[in-house]
Amino acid sequence: MELNARKKKILEVIIRDYISTAEPVGSRTLSKRCNLGISPATIRNEMADLEDLGFLVQPHTSSGRIPTQQAYRYYVDEIMEVKKLEKIIRTDIHRGFLNYTSEMGNTMDHTAKVLSQLTNYTAVVLAPRVTNFNCKHIQIVSLIKNRVLMIVVTQEGMAKNIEITLGQQVDSMLALKLTNVLNSFLKNTFLRDMSSEFIDQIQELTAEETHLIHEILPHLKKALLEDASEIHSMGLTNLFNYPEFSDIEKIKRLVNIVQEKQVLSDILTTKDGNRVIHIKIGSENDNESLKDFSIITSTYELDGETMGAFGVIGPTRMNYDNVSSVLNYIRNELNLHISNLLMK
Amino acid sequence: MELNARKKKILEVIIRDYISTAEPVGSRTLSKRCNLGISPATIRNEMADLEDLGFLVQPHTSSGRIPTQQAYRYYVDEIMEVKKLEKIIRTDIHRGFLNYTSEMGNTMDHTAKVLSQLTNYTAVVLAPRVTNFNCKHIQIVSLIKNRVLMIVVTQEGMAKNIEITLGQQVDSMLALKLTNVLNSFLKNTFLRDMSSEFIDQIQELTAEETHLIHEILPHLKKALLEDASEIHSMGLTNLFNYPEFSDIEKIKRLVNIVQEKQVLSDILTTKDGNRVIHIKIGSENDNESLKDFSIITSTYELDGETMGAFGVIGPTRMNYDNVSSVLNYIRNELNLHISNLLMK
DNA sequence: ATTAGCACTCACGATAATCGAGTGCTAACA
């Protein structure tokens, strides 16, 4: 769908205006604001056209118009130009990250905080999954009764604890033996493609030990398969202030979504196309509860491989320009930061 | 303050009525509901007295009365009798817990869920702190650059991971050595009273190793000191439905509180007196944001020692009877369950 | 001490009146 230059301009101004005021925009106010020397009457004609084309709607017959989802989509695809963040803000963000050079969890919290503050929307960050990494160490610790704790550590310092109830009691000596066996075979393999075939190659194990290893490994696999990213969210109440969310039912849907880790994780990790910034507007979201929200997400990488995702949830009249800029910059910053944190 | 039997009865009925309807209660409706053979006029006189005594207020001159905080306090202290939960519900809860015999995290999640479902309010559960337990195993894993991960495991299967950046690189051999040293001295000591004096007793360590241990231990202490309980909350949106929370500002305060782990943890762990069930009504709460809410909390124990806390946040017109009953039973159930989970 | 009776209060809901920012349409204009 192509619009002529004037329609495009008018649509842009309407969207910009509506994004910042949440009020339907009429022809008169518009002609004042965008001083293109066009009269209200002309604008009215153009607006009527834009309405026919599906870009605008009137909440009621005699009010101004508001943009449709289609309009936002058009705006995002064809009109908006994502600018670089201002230098001052960039250095500000950068400095902020420097305070979190040691721990992953803190970095993620900080990211969420920065995101929500810079955008005034709700921010969500997915920490890297342990399965993305190389196994550095596995430890079996014997617990009371017939339970053991298996700890998997990556080179980068991420750890996953797995509680296992076994068919028999395991004392410290046996635990040590198991630890050694597991380490000798799993060390330096990628956690996501651990295989259990190696066991059959082991000769010097007793039947008991072999049996235990066979009992343990499925738990490891299962745990790694189910391994969910840690989720850090911030600014949930930011959205409470926007007039379109004075309806408590909408707020409720939002809160429910943000509380549901699985849902949130799914939302953050659905890509569209090859873009760096993913934008989902209103009902473009797979999740029914999100039809009144827009979500912009991005990912961060290490060695070209996706480590995690982060994004912002806001109203459909979201400030797409700004949020895109912010996400772009945070993405770079996070890539840099993560590689400092985890590499060499 | 003592009230005569009739006043007490009237106050009770008013409170019960208001708790279930959230509507100011008037003399006429009241005289129908509590068939004590007293006329509305008499009730009016009594109500006027109760108002003078500070137990009731009128939202406006010609409306019914609603209970004050003082009334709820009186009700909780002097009127209400906490009943045992119905048998059916008890066995229902008990059966539910049986599905979570293996993992602590799941148990806590389940508890929060059950609490919020049984009460229709917001439930919060604090998992046991690792520092409550005995150290079963400490492991140092060398990471990239000059970082190591220290893992502390308790007999019960709780683990705490501590990332440490050291002054020098530590290879796997050295990490193993450190692990052995730490284990030999810290194993089976209580995590909360770990001391670092033992190091000076060690003879066979190289200068480098001693130095590293000295570098590591403060991190351990700090981490254990800061060790926060994991928090599991559920049913945050339950409160959204109550008419007194149609005001979005109140909702906002609630959400902010529940998102702030530190605040929540403080709230759950303030005791009053020696009671098993702690009740804070409205502005009795230390936290300003909670002045429109009531909170009922309790704790669970192992070997007579407090392991964690749990509770319910609701409106000041909370159903104190029911919530108290539920908390009482959950407390028992949790004690039982935890001891099964953690003890031999 | 209790209660029936009565005049009074006041939030709430419905109805009506006003206002104003917005519209579409028509005719005049460049």
Place this chain on the structure above:
DNA sequence: TGTTAGCACTCGATTATCGTGAGTGCTAAT
């Protein structure tokens, strides 16, 4: 032919008015 001034019209939002009813306090009778 595209643009604009003019005008009548629409309709949500705001305000005003009024009746209703559940509530009150007070007084006098029981």
